Amino acid sequence: MNYFSSNFKLGILGGGQLGKMLLNDTRKFDIYTCVLDASDEAPCKIASNEFHLGDLMDYNAVYNFGKQVDVLTIEIENVNVDALETLEKEGVKVYPSSQTLRTIQNKAVQKLFYVDNHLPTAPFSRFAYLSEIEDAISNGGLEFPFVWKAAQFGYDGNGVKVVRTLSDLEGLPKGECIAETLVPFKNELAVIVARNAAGETKTFPVVEMEFHPEANQVEYVICPARIDDHVAKKAEDVALKVSKAFNHVGLLAVEMFQTKNDDILINEVAPRPHNSGHQTIEASYTSQFEQHLRAILNLPLGRTDSKVGGIMVNLVGAEGYTGNVIYQNIETIMKMDGVTPHIYGKKQTRPFRKMGHVTIVNEDLSEARRVAEEVKKTIKVISE
Amino acid sequence: MNYFSSNFKLGILGGGQLGKMLLNDTRKFDIYTCVLDASDEAPCKIASNEFHLGDLMDYNAVYNFGKQVDVLTIEIENVNVDALETLEKEGVKVYPSSQTLRTIQNKAVQKLFYVDNHLPTAPFSRFAYLSEIEDAISNGGLEFPFVWKAAQFGYDGNGVKVVRTLSDLEGLPKGECIAETLVPFKNELAVIVARNAAGETKTFPVVEMEFHPEANQVEYVICPARIDDHVAKKAEDVALKVSKAFNHVGLLAVEMFQTKNDDILINEVAPRPHNSGHQTIEASYTSQFEQHLRAILNLPLGRTDSKVGGIMVNLVGAEGYTGNVIYQNIETIMKMDGVTPHIYGKKQTRPFRKMGHVTIVNEDLSEARRVAEEVKKTIKVISE
Known part of the structure; x- marks a missing residue:
């Protein structure tokens, strides 16, 4: 089954912001898409060929949806894995696999998997x-x-x-x-590994994450990470080993700690496009979303190096505001060099809800970092 | 009227490939979109919030559609201009203006406009x-x-x-x-000028076009053009003058000849995103589609310089093939460095029909040009 054939269908479980960005790149390749989501207001409702309403945790909803497609992928991990297992047995290509999802869905099982595979973790x-x-x-x-x-x-x-x-x-x-x-660490890092069914593998550059001290959400993603080459190499090697251990097809985002001794410890993984890869849309030769499609459709993988330095700032709902969203000062940030807002299309904001992100690119990463701070200070996600 | 308000609607006349790529960038900004097209199989049918069927040359179809939106733009020039004129009088923001479209729709009137405005043309x-x-x-x-x-x-x-x-x-x-x-020329060049309602203006770099000798369609668009800086400057100046003469809002693509004496002569213009700007999606800080949106929504314009060198190859139907399209060897070109195919989603091919384009980017433009030739030799748009 080849996606260029006229009756190929790609299924996506979940219709949120990751699915929305993935759909954007399906348009470029003219891929026929079906999306399943429980919300009639899901961002994926437009831009998919077919939008189906249904509970992602419900066996029948996932099974009946999956039976209609050739390749099935996810944009969120919390889906009914039993249904995926049945679909796999019945010939649907499911990426990530039910086995991988079962391992990842439970953090205890995930940690045991690292131990069993001699992968470094706290x-x-x-x-x-x-x-x-x-x-x-x-x-x-x-x-x-x-x-x-x-x-x-x-x-x-x-x-x-x-x-x-x-x-x-x-x-x-x-x-x-x-x-x-609790391991003291210097940096939180992430590497996104892409692997297609033929086994071709590529890694995006190591990124560095700065977290909001209260919300425990990523505040800046910085690409490339400002770390020594040997640490970056070590992080990439660990990420590749994890992808291989899962025999993974698609994207695998591997979040890691760089300890005080420059050891790398795996924190957790996500088997899909990830918040730590949004800057690839503007900064990389291939966006993470295009790369995920290439991987799950068993196409050749694209270049993963960067054209320019990239920083990603999450747009989260400001504290104290709940209701119809307003992006205060968005026009001001659009005046700044190399700034692109991505608005996810959620109509209601609430404190710390992910409402969008802003990418800042520049040939000089430190200039991008300076602008990113300006962006962060300027835009505010509030309510009417 | 501000597009960030919850009841803003953008209307697009025409639902073809340019509209489809424009819609992609509306998703990024969460803009509510309405598309009018005569074909039920138009590429814009998905990814727009509302798709309306209707003849673009019909006064009532265009007028009734336009009354429902706040800002109206086009992706094709051949639309009913009388309807646009009425809509403008009734307060709809129409970009490009009815007056500009009237001038451009008729090549004799367009040429007279250049003469009247002391703009160089053959x-x-x-x-x-x-x-x-x-x-x-x-x-x-x-x-x-x-x-x-x-x-x-x-x-x-x-x-x-x-x-x-x-x-x-x-x-x-x-x-x-x-x-x-018939003026002997060295090169065919193009410059895309963006201008918003506030009068802010930016130009994309001068591109060079190589035409297919028989089909008279662009074969390669090369960005930046491999010409002397003083010629590039002259081409940009002419393009800016044309945009100003039209008092244009939105993108204006100005196609020009570089004569044997390095004079610049205007060939023709298109008041919208243009084939000569497709490489901006991958090569520029801001894609032409995002820039068109910024301009017509009166937002600050984005950076127009390039991150990397870019070449665009049109994917046109091969001679001798009519029917259900097949993209022969598309997987082979996807193996090449920095190659991204864009498939427009037309189901039927015929000789010289525009079915898509391929962008080749590289930090070294001559390497991109080499890969572009490989792409051109490898992929073939044929029928089943």
């Missing part, structure tokens, strides 16, 4: 219930500080908390979780 | 009927060779012919036309 313990953490502390099996992570359904900084005292555990979800050693 | 005579050309030749008022151009409805090399003998006139349309002096 030490951790798995707990079936939050209460077991308290037991471990009281019997000396676990020491403060550590990082609590919910095993499932965490995203954008939810489901992660640094625990320094017993009281930090109050109010956390009661279910399965891990306690990870 | 000498010409206007004729109400083809038969008047024969009269002028027989009474010595016109000498061979000259270039015959239909005054109206020519496109993609149709409506233009070099006439060297009386027999070359056989079979030409009988209506209004011009006879233009």
